[in-house]
Amino acid sequence: MNFKEGMLREGSLKGKNILITGGGTGLGKAMGEYFLELGANLVITSRKLDVLQETANEMMSQKGGKVLPLACDVREISQVEAMWSAAIAEFGQIHVVLNNAAGNFISPTERLSVNAFNTVLDIVLKGTSQVTLTAGKFWIAQKQPGVFLNIVTTYAWTGSGYVVPSAAAKAGVLALTRSLAVEWAKYGIRSNAIAPGPFPTEGAWSRLLPGDLVKKFDPAKKVPVGRVGEHQELANLAAYMVSDFSAYVNGEVITIDGGEWLKGAGE
Ligand code: HXC
Numbered sequence: 024m025n026f027k028e029g030m031l032r033e034g035s036l037k038g039k040n041i042l043i044t045g046g047g048t049g050l051g052k053a054m055g056e057y058f059l060e061l062g063a064n065l066v067i068t069s070r071k072l073d074v075l076q077e078t079a080n081e082m083m084s085q086k087g088g089k090v091l092p093l094a095c096d097v098r099e100i101s102q103v104e105a106m107w108s109a110a111i112a113e114f115g116q117i118h119v120v121l122n123n124a125a126g127n128f129i130s131p132t133e134r135l136s137v138n139a140f141n142t143v144l145d146i147v148l149k150g151t152s153q154v155t156l157t158a159g160k161f162w163i164a165q166k167q168p169g170v171f172l173n174i175v176t177t178y179a180w181t182g183s184g185y186v187v188p189s190a191a192a193k194a195g196v197l198a199l200t201r202s203l204a205v206e207w208a209k210y211g212i213r214s215n216a217i218a219p220g221p222f223p224t225e226g227a228w229s230r231l232l233p234g235d236l237v238k239k240f241d242p243a244k245k246v247p248v249g250r251v252g253e254h255q256e257l258a259n260l261a262a263y264m265v266s267d268f269s270a271y272v273n274g275e276v277i278t279i280d281g282g283e284w285l286k287g288a289g290e
Pocket of ligand 1: 126
């Protein structure tokens with residue numbers, strides 16, 4: 024066995040219906056593929072239905088299970104509520120919400136327009152809050168348990184220049200995660216977060232580090248273990264966090280970054 028292999032045993036997520044925002048590409052897709060392998064069904068959402076449809080077909084042919092693609096801009100509450108209703112109509116119940124949709128720019132803050140700043144806040148903090156509120160209200164009304172897993176970054180607590188709207192929004196998502204872990208535990212709802220370090224994806228890396236920048240700022244150089252992450256490593260952690268094996272983990276954020284953020288602090 025090694026870190027590039029799946030960690031949980033077959034069927035560990037059997038019977039779970041898992042909603043992944045931003046599930047059509049990148050890390051959302053990678054986590055979803057492993058959830059399917061472990062027996063889950065998926066709802067994947069993003070703004071691009073054609074991309075989602077293609078991903079859903081690919082996932083179902085390679086991993087089995089059922090994948091429902093639903094277009095949804097998490098910034099629009101009417102779209103979030105319609106998406107949730109369609110997911111419930113198809114599956115009857117959603118057991119896990121993985122809040123993964125995000126938006127980000129690397130830019131000196133003074134060069135961002137107010138609209139650019141608000142766009143990131145809206146996708147990350149407002150979008151996550153709207154999906155969370157919609158799911159949480161439903162679970163509480165139905166007296167059904169649920170699990171939230173939210174994707175944040177370590178600069179939610181360290182802060183970071185040049186990604187200020189993202190840092191502010193992710194700090195908000197972390198506070199949301201911890202606060203609901205306390206308030207909604209009585210309803211059987213758990214809330215946790217994962218803070219991934221550098222995991223290469225086509226979309227985010229080409230957008231955030233275009234052209235030669237990805238070579239110039241080789242992300243592996245900043246990581247004490249000397250490499251970037253493998254998607255399966257993140258998928259293993261996410262699968263554990265949404266499974267019943269982590270039933271006693273609540274209000275936690277788990278960093279998976281090879282020690283990257285501590286290197287910045289300690290060297
Ligand atoms: C500065 C920018 C910009 C950029 C757009 N804007 N791109 N400003 N730098 N690179 C401005 C626009 O000019 C506009 O402001 C406002 O932002 C809204 O832009 P739109 O294109 O209308 O927005 P929209 O179509 O809603 O697209 C949202 C998006 C897009 C965030 C711009 O990139 C997106 O959807 N990204 C999703 C995927 C993503 O970003 N993933 C990265 C997450 S990874 P004006 O004033 O002109 O109207 C991550 C990990 C952390 O966060 C990594 C740490 C380094």
